Amino acid sequence: MSKPIPILICDDESHILHVLGIKLRDAGFKVLTASDGDEGWRLVKQHAPQCVITDVLMPGIDGLDLCRKTREHPPTQESVLVLLTGRGSSLNDEQLEPLNLSAIFSKPFSPREVLTHIKAQLTPHQAKASEADG
Amino acid sequence: MNTLAANAVPRRLIERFEALGLPLLRIDPEGHAQCMGPCSWFERTLVQSSLFSRAAKTKLEARVNGDDASVTLFPGVDLAVLDSAQKSENTADRFAVLMLGPQVVDGEMVRRLCDRAGLDWQATVGRIERDRLVSPAEAQRLALAIGWMNSDDRGLALHRQELHQLSEELANNYEELSLLYKLSCSMSLDQSPVEFFNNACEELQEVSGLGWIALQITEDQPRLQQLRGAVYTAGDISPQKPIRQLGRELMERYADSSNTTIIDDTREIEGVARHVGSNLLIVPLVREGQTLGVLFGGDQAHKEHIDSIDAKLCASLCNTLAIFLENLMFLEDAQSMFMGTLHALTSAIDAKDSYTFGHSERVALLSEMLARAAGIDEALVERVYIAGLVHDVGKIGVPESVLCKSGQLTDQEFAQIKMHPGIGANMLRDIRQMEDLIPGVLYHHERWDGQGYPEKRAGLDIPLFGRIIGLADAFDAMSSDRTYRSALDRDQVLSEIKRCRGDQFDPDLADIFLELDFEPYFNMIQRHRAVKPSGDETH
Numbered sequence: 001m002s003k004p005i006p007i008l009i010c011d012d013e014s015h016i017l018h019v020l021g022i023k024l025r026d027a028g029f030k031v032l033t034a035s036d037g038d039e040g041w042r043l044v045k046q047h048a049p050q051c052v053i054t055d056v057l058m059p060g061i062d063g064l065d066l067c068r069k070t071r072e073h074p075p076t077q078e079s080v081l082v083l084l085t086g087r088g089s090s091l092n093d094e095q096l097e098p099l100n101l102s103a104i105f106s107k108p109f110s111p112r113e114v115l116t117h118i119k120a121q122l123t124p125h126q127a128k129a130s131e132a133d134g
Numbered sequence: 135m136n137t138l139a140a141n142a143v144p145r146r147l148i149e150r151f152e153a154l155g156l157p158l159l160r161i162d163p164e165g166h167a168q169c170m171g172p173c174s175w176f177e178r179t180l181v182q183s184s185l186f187s188r189a190a191k192t193k194l195e196a197r198v199n200g201d202d203a204s205v206t207l208f209p210g211v212d213l214a215v216l217d218s219a220q221k222s223e224n225t226a227d228r229f230a231v232l233m234l235g236p237q238v239v240d241g242e243m244v245r246r247l248c249d250r251a252g253l254d255w256q257a258t259v260g261r262i263e264r265d266r267l268v269s270p271a272e273a274q275r276l277a278l279a280i281g282w283m284n285s286d287d288r289g290l291a292l293h294r295q296e297l298h299q300l301s302e303e304l305a306n307n308y309e310e311l312s313l314l315y316k317l318s319c320s321m322s323l324d325q326s327p328v329e330f331f332n333n334a335c336e337e338l339q340e341v342s343g344l345g346w347i348a349l350q351i352t353e354d355q356p357r358l359q360q361l362r363g364a365v366y367t368a369g370d371i372s373p374q375k376p377i378r379q380l381g382r383e384l385m386e387r388y389a390d391s392s393n394t395t396i397i398d399d400t401r402e403i404e405g406v407a408r409h410v411g412s413n414l415l416i417v418p419l420v421r422e423g424q425t426l427g428v429l430f431g432g433d434q435a436h437k438e439h440i441d442s443i444d445a446k447l448c449a450s451l452c453n454t455l456a457i458f459l460e461n462l463m464f465l466e467d468a469q470s471m472f473m474g475t476l477h478a479l480t481s482a483i484d485a486k487d488s489y490t491f492g493h494s495e496r497v498a499l500l501s502e503m504l505a506r507a508a509g510i511d512e513a514l515v516e517r518v519y520i521a522g523l524v525h526d527v528g529k530i531g532v533p534e535s536v537l538c539k540s541g542q543l544t545d546q547e548f549a550q551i552k553m554h555p556g557i558g559a560n561m562l563r564d565i566r567q568m569e570d571l572i573p574g575v576l577y578h579h580e581r582w583d584g585q586g587y588p589e590k591r592a593g594l595d596i597p598l599f600g601r602i603i604g605l606a607d608a609f610d611a612m613s614s615d616r617t618y619r620s621a622l623d624r625d626q627v628l629s630e631i632k633r634c635r636g637d638q639f640d641p642d643l644a645d646i647f648l649e650l651d652f653e654p655y656f657n658m659i660q661r662h663r664a665v666k667p668s669g670d671e672t673h
Contacts, residue, residue, distance in 0.1 A: 109308075110308075110309050112309055
């Protein structure tokens with residue numbers, strides 16, 4: 001089996017970490033979790049995850065900042081970025097556009113849909129990588 | 135299972151026991167052992183000997199996990215077994231710490247070892263590293279500590295498992311919550327009910343893990359109109375499954391129980407249910423004591439049985455579906471009340487003049503046909519129909535003596551007639567739901583050339599509703615008897631419309647109008663003639 005793809009989930013609500021963590025781990029990903037933005041950024045630098053799923057409002061740097069830093073960090077500039085938003089949080093296009101987000105899910109989201117999305121986003125990458133190897 | 139986490143356990147243990155100066159062994163079910171970390175020459179020779187493996191096999195087989203950690207193989211040769219490491223590695227191999235005591239030096243065991251391996255006893259004993267030996271009391275303490283570690287690890291593993299289960303349950307709950315949330319958000323009456331129910335079935339089937347799901351609406355509820363008896367399905371519905379018949383049976387049988395029913399073995403019940411799989415979940419859709427439908431499904435793929443969690447999810451969803459159905463019925467009530475009132479009102483107006491009996495309804499029909507043929511949005515077509523129905527509502531304010539006069543009208547009488555579009559528009563102005571119909575009412579007597587009334591608007595200044603209804607109104611007037619003449623035949627009327635395109639009528643609309651299929655219209659005229667009160671006697 002190829003090396004599991006690292007994914008970071010960053011949210012201050014621990015149940016979100018558990019819910020998404022279990023889905024992604026069962027699907028064979030290597031899941032890293034952080035409960036605030038600063039810890040999330042530390043893990044991005046340390047593990048260069050291929051996908052970052054983050055809440056917007058959390059202690060430390062917020063989700064948008066985390067996405068921006070991840071985009072600007074060369075090892076993760078191509079990573080898939082997914083935003084989780086609470087009800088009623090307003091995001092404007094100007095903030096979002098430069099981040100090139102892969103998806104935004106509003107809570108309560110369906111964990112199944114998030115998993116389907118992540119799989120679809122990450123599988124072509126993998127295929128490309130193995131083609132390049134061959 | 136995360137592979138990194140699985141490997142982390144022995145590495146951590148190897149480091150710990152290396153620090154304690156004790157060799158960690160991995161021992162297979164046959165007793166063959168190997169040192170996992172650094173060990174001395176004597177230790178390696180001992181654990182690789184058949185003497186050791188035979189003793190280890192016998193003693194370890196006799197031991198039950200969870201027992202005292204310590205196992206004595208020979209005097210001075212003890213193992214402290216790490217049950218939790220075996221468990222977390224998920225292997226038949228055991229992990230144990232080797233503890234050699236001072237008794238080993240003079241013991242029988244070393245002699246036998248040397249005899250079998252052809253080693254010199256003296257030299258062998260000389261190579262035992264005395265400082266690595268563990269006194270019996272120390273061995274006992276270590277075994278005790280390792281026993282505690284085992285039981286702590288067992289507790290931890292239990293908690294980890296529990297956490298995993300809870301997370302899984304949480305993920306399911308989250309899934310359900312998101313489903314219910316999504317459905318309640320999409321529960322708008324603007325949406326097509328067919329789409330809503332199809333979506334609901336598909337989402338529920340995926341979230342619940344049931345192999346198939348069907349939703350059947352009752353046939354006995356006239357207020358549900360075209361939804362009556364409808365069946366929506368998702369998942370594996372093979373043609374062999376008599377879904378409709380099953381739905382009918384279930385609705386009859388479970389209508390009274392507003393509760394969810396789980397049938398684990400369908401062979402136990404009568405009827406077609408036994409042909410659809412081994413188990414069945416049945417949830418009636420009930421609102422205010424009325425059964426509106428039933429949701430049923432089976433073939434739970436994720437679990438062995440359909441359980442109370444499936445039942446709970448389906449029941450909350452059905453509650454939402456039932457509310458949606460009830461809302462549809464209220465909407466239908468409101469609409470039929472509205473349309474009934476409109477028809478009553480317009481027939482009252484038409485009845486003022488026996489010659490115009492059914493006129494409003496026919497104009498509504500023609501306007502609707504024309505609007506649809508002109509490619510107008512279907513929602514607007516419906517509004518055109520209603521505008522056609524009420525276009526003459528202002529005639530209520532014109533005296534009957536004027537409306538029904540058979541001779542020539544005086545200027546003053548004609549002026550009174552010309553007031554009816556304005557009167558009608560004023561009547562509708564205060565009804566919020568009918569404001570959009572006003573252009574149809576106010577401008578249906580305007581002419582394309584600007585010679586009409588009340589405002590002498592011309593061309594495209596006349597709102598679309600006015601132009602459509604004007605055409606329909608003129609067509610019906612010519613096609614039916616009037617006080618001053620009898621009805622023209624169809625060809626005469628059509629050539630008149632053609633002649634007046636561009637002066638009285640919008641030329642584009644007139645062209646579309648001429649291509650209409652008038653069959654439904656003439657059928658309606660026949661119907662109206664059949665029930666029309668005899669006009670002559672009223673004059």
